[in-house]
Amino acid sequence: MLGLKQVHHIAVIATDYARSKAFYCDILGFTLITEDYRAARDSWKGDLALNGQYTLELFSFPQPPARISHPEACGLRHLAFSVDDIDNAFTLLAAKGVNCEPIRVDPLTGKRFTFFNDPDGLPLELYQA
Template sequence: MLKRIHHAAIICSDYHRSKSFYTEILGLTIIAENYRVERQSYKLDLALPDGGQIELFSFPAPPSRPSHPEARGLRHLAFVVESVAQVKQTLEEQGIAVEAIRIDEYTGKAFTFFSDPDGLPLELYQA
């Protein structure tokens, strides 16, 4: 039946700021970028190294996230990395606030959280 997640869709408040964050800071590759005039909306398809994708959308005046991080629905988006400590340092060197590294009590793996420009919680999880 289900094989893997194909993509996660994110609606941002400032398209150019979020595009820069996901491509320049997180290093995702652009697959396609389209502006939909009838919706006054960008749709940016970004590639993850494993074949997964992030769809970054902009819409005029999207509503804010109800709460952080415990709103009903998607809680956070997690990315597997080789070294949580190394990626944390890289993000911090670029001015991104990253929480302290924690250890998952069930798997023993390191993880931490940071936020995108709209406050969407993102997680780094040790490979």
């Protein structure tokens, strides 16, 4: 066995770093830990934390190629976040102009969930814990 302990971080490449940083920090509630501009790559890199735990690397690159991001596409399907109150989270996202799919119930677990997208169309999910 490899001895994997947990997911260390998730990396996201954004087309507009400032817009995505505002989305992940101001709307979703991440905290910016560090931020660096890498002139050789014309690229920003921000390290973001969720509830004090380093979780997400946010990158920008000039003209990144498009990626299929529909939840049913082959590859990484989506990034899911657990919430205690999905109705409240849904309402708060809507108030910030974020469109969510209707809340559904997972037939296997009986838990409620919804999907929405980040500014680049990457699929995100809220799952009621």
